[in-house]
Amino acid sequence: CVTRIETIEGKVLAEQKPKREQVLDARIAYIVTDMLRDVIKGNGTAGHLNGRPGRPAAGKTGTSQNNKDAWFVGYTPNLVGLVYLGPDRGQKGLPAGAGALAAPVWATFMEKALVGVPPVDFTKPAGLVERAICDVTSLLATAVCPNHAEYFVAGTDPTVFCRVHRELHITICRKSGLPAGASCKDTEVRIFDAEHRPTGQCRRCSAWDNFWKWLTGKSDTKSDSGSGAGGGTGGGTGGGANDRDNQSQIGDDGPTGNDQNKERQQSPLRKLFSP
Ligand SMILES: [Zn+2]
Ligand SMILES: [Zn+2]
Numbered sequence: 001c002v003t004r005i006e007t008i009e010g011k012v013l014a015e016q017k018p019k020r021e022q023v024l025d026a027r028i029a030y031i032v033t034d035m036l037r038d039v040i041k042g043n044g045t046a047g048h049l050n051g052r053p054g055r056p057a058a059g060k061t062g063t064s065q066n067n068k069d070a071w072f073v074g075y076t077p078n079l080v081g082l083v084y085l086g087p088d089r090g091q092k093g094l095p096a097g098a099g100a101l102a103a104p105v106w107a108t109f110m111e112k113a114l115v116g117v118p119p120v121d122f123t124k125p126a127g128l129v130e131r132a133i134c135d136v137t138s139l140l141a142t143a144v145c146p147n148h149a150e151y152f153v154a155g156t157d158p159t160v161f162c163r164v165h166r167e168l169h170i171t172i173c174r175k176s177g178l179p180a181g182a183s184c185k186d187t188e189v190r191i192f193d194a195e196h197r198p199t200g201q202c203r204r205c206s207a208w209d210n211f212w213k214w215l216t217g218k219s220d221t222k223s224d225s226g227s228g229a230g231g232g233t234g235g236g237t238g239g240g241a242n243d244r245d246n247q248s249q250i251g252d253d254g255p256t257g258n259d260q261n262k263e264r265q266q267s268p269l270r271k272l273f274s275p
Contacts, residue, residue, distance in 0.1 A: 026125040027153045033058045033122050034151055046072065046103035053110040055119035061098035068093045072102035077120050079113060081106050129154045134162035142167040144193035166194040173202035183209040 005014045036058035040049045045061040059074025069086040083102040085094060094101055129152050134145035140158050141147035145165040152158075170192055173184035179198055180187040183206040192198065 025153075027127050030122065030125055030128065031151050031153070036060055040074070040103070040107075044099075045097075046099040048099070049103055049107050052104075052107035053114065055114065056121045057110065058122075059103065059106065061103060063097040063099075066093040067095070067097050070094055070096075070098035070102040072098050072106040074103070074106050074110065076110065076114065077122050078117065079110065081109050081113070083109070127154050128152065129157050131157050133158070134165060137162045137164050139163075141165075142193070143191060164194070168192045168194060168197050170197060172198070173205060176202040176204045178202040181206050 002014075003016055003018055004012060006012045037056070038044050039059050039061065040046045040057060041051070046059060053076070055076055057074055057076045059072055062071035062073070063069070069084065071082070071084050073080070073082045075081070083106045085098075085102050085105070087094075130149050131152060132141040132145075132147045133139070133150045134141045134147055136146065138158075139160050139162040142161055142165050144167050145162050168191065169189050171180045171184075171187050172178065172190045173180040174186040174188060175184065177198075179201050181202050184202050185205065
């Protein structure tokens with residue numbers, strides 16, 4: 001609130017003793033401040049302040065149509081500053097908006113007003129939780145989402161994970177680098193997002209199994225390999241999602257594999273001699 005209005009010569013025009021009253025939940029205030037801190041950095045509307053005023057601060061620009069008025073209201077934990085720029089009689093607009101004009105005036109004022117005052121950070125109240133949020137969907141981030149941290153009042157934090165960047169645990173054959181089939185022995189589980197999951201399936205290992213079976217008439221692997229279904233061990237489930245015991249896949253509707261059965265119709269011999 002306004003405590004004193006004085007002229008540039010120091011003549012006091014009005015004075016008021018402040019009465020304090022808390023009007024906002026401290027947790028909400030902290031979250032709003034956390035958002036408004038982004039205004040003066042990076043891609044914020046006053047982002048070109050570029051670290052000014054050199055201490056923890058938050059603020060908000062305000063620009064009216066055609067840049068007629070430009071506001072910036074900003075604060076540190078111990079000082080609030082407000083800048084208004086505009087014509088005395090509403091003729092023409094300013095040459096730029098509030099971020100470019102009012103914010104630097106505010107920053108200059110704050111820097112001078114706080115000379116000698118040690119920087120302090122905003123105090124985080126109890127009862128907040130920090131969550132990684134997907135930049136794209138604003139849902140809880142999976143391990144593969146582009147994400148940023150956000151605060152929530154405990155109990156109001158999102159519980160649903162992003163479904164665009166789904167974390168897929170796919171068993172990969174180390175020999176071929178492709179999703180493993182039942183014949184692959186040297187495998188590891190790797191994590192992919194749904195959009196960049198590998199397609200197809202290792203044929204190299206099953207080719208030897210099939211060749212062995214073709215030679216001897218018996219299989220030396222599990223019965224689901226080379227069962228005469230024309231290769232593609234795992235039945236074309238795609239994405240390596242067969243039933244090997246080290247196979248796991250998070251997400252209840254993972255790749256269906258309907259688009260990945262190109263190799264399915266090949267005989268063991270063709271598989272053996274194809275590259
Ligand atoms: Zn995501
Ligand atoms: Zn393999």
